[in-house]
Amino acid sequence: MSDANRPGMRRWKRATAVALALLAAAWAWTVWHAPLDSVQGVIQKILYVHPPLAFAAYAGFIGTAIGGALFLARGHEHFDRFAAASAEVGVVFSTLMLLTGPIWAKGTWGKWWTWDPRLTVTLLLYLTYVAYLLLRGFTEGNERAARFAAVYGILGSALIPLNYYAIELFGSRALHPDNLQRGSLGEGMGLPFLLGVLATLAAFAFLLVRRFELGELRALHAELSARAALREEP
Amino acid sequence: MSYVVAAYGVTLAALLGYGLALASAARTLRAEISRARPNGG
Numbered sequence: 001m002s003d004a005n006r007p008g009m010r011r012w013k014r015a016t017a018v019a020l021a022l023l024a025a026a027w028a029w030t031v032w033h034a035p036l037d038s039v040q041g042v043i044q045k046i047l048y049v050h051p052p053l054a055f056a057a058y059a060g061f062i063g064t065a066i067g068g069a070l071f072l073a074r075g076h077e078h079f080d081r082f083a084a085a086s087a088e089v090g091v092v093f094s095t096l097m098l099l100t101g102p103i104w105a106k107g108t109w110g111k112w113w114t115w116d117p118r119l120t121v122t123l124l125l126y127l128t129y130v131a132y133l134l135l136r137g138f139t140e141g142n143e144r145a146a147r148f149a150a151v152y153g154i155l156g157s158a159l160i161p162l163n164y165y166a167i168e169l170f171g172s173r174a175l176h177p178d179n180l181q182r183g184s185l186g187e188g189m190g191l192p193f194l195l196g197v198l199a200t201l202a203a204f205a206f207l208l209v210r211r212f213e214l215g216e217l218r219a220l221h222a223e224l225s226a227r228a229a230l231r232e233e234p
Numbered sequence: 235m236s237y238v239v240a241a242y243g244v245t246l247a248a249l250l251g252y253g254l255a256l257a258s259a260a261r262t263l264r265a266e267i268s269r270a271r272p273n274g275g
Contacts, residue, residue: 031242042235042238043237043238045238046237046238046241049241049242049245050241053245092248092249092252095248096244096245096248096249099241099244099245100241100244100245103237103240103241103244104237104241106237107237203249206253207249207252207253207256210253210256210257210260211256213260214256214259214260214263217260217263217264217267218263220267221263221266221267221270224267224270224271225270228270
């Protein structure tokens with residue numbers, strides 16, 4: 001029986017899933033009851049999901065860089081698999097950030113997309129990690145490709161601060177709203193935003209653990225298949 | 235309101251779908267690993 005199948009582990013997984021569901025329910029309740037924004041109206045409620053998705057995407061790409069650095073330093077394949085898992089989950093959250101952003105933009109700016117500095121760098125960050133996943137997909141099990149991917153993942157993470165500070169860096173050319181500061185949210189908007197960040201990061205961690213576990217299972221399966229093939233050779 | 239429903243709906247559906255896909259793939263692999271191990275463990 002694999003570790004992930006042990007009754008204790010199954011109970012732990014169920015407990016974390018229930019905790020995540022409760023956190024998401026509390027978030028939904030606070031979003032529903034949050035006051036309406038005086039300028040944007042109800043569409044401003046996308047604020048409680050769009051930036052948290054961006055934070056989770058950042059966490060995924062930072063995880064890729066950390067996993068890659070540890071793989072280069074120590075050479076354990078677990079770190080490489082963690083880096084790949086973190087990139088995939090990061091891309092999922094990044095995709096959702098890139099879907100919710102244009103929905104909000106259409107409702108407020110009247111257009112789905114504009115080549116604003118923040119949006120452009122976000123797309124670049126997204127495509128960087130999509131390319132990382134393609135590279136991993138085409139070169140699965142290749143040690144040199146894993147080392148190259150580790151360096152690529154570390155260098156790619158340099159786009160995260162550029163993405164976050166794009167509005168400050170490009171100043172008046174930015175159409176995207178400023179980054180949130182302490183006190184910049186209206187009364188009653190802080191709690192749903194905080195719960196949104198917590199619930200989204202908890203969902204990210206939950207999915208990352210499961211995606212990492214899947215990578216470990218794939219590696220074990222490949223190893224067992226290789227051993228079985230060797231046994232069958234005359 | 236429809237924009238808000240779309241933003242939350244697509245997020246919830248995608249994360250649930252991805253989580254279920256991961257769980258399903260892991261379940262399939264565990265079954266195959268269990269069969270492939272000589273002691274069936």
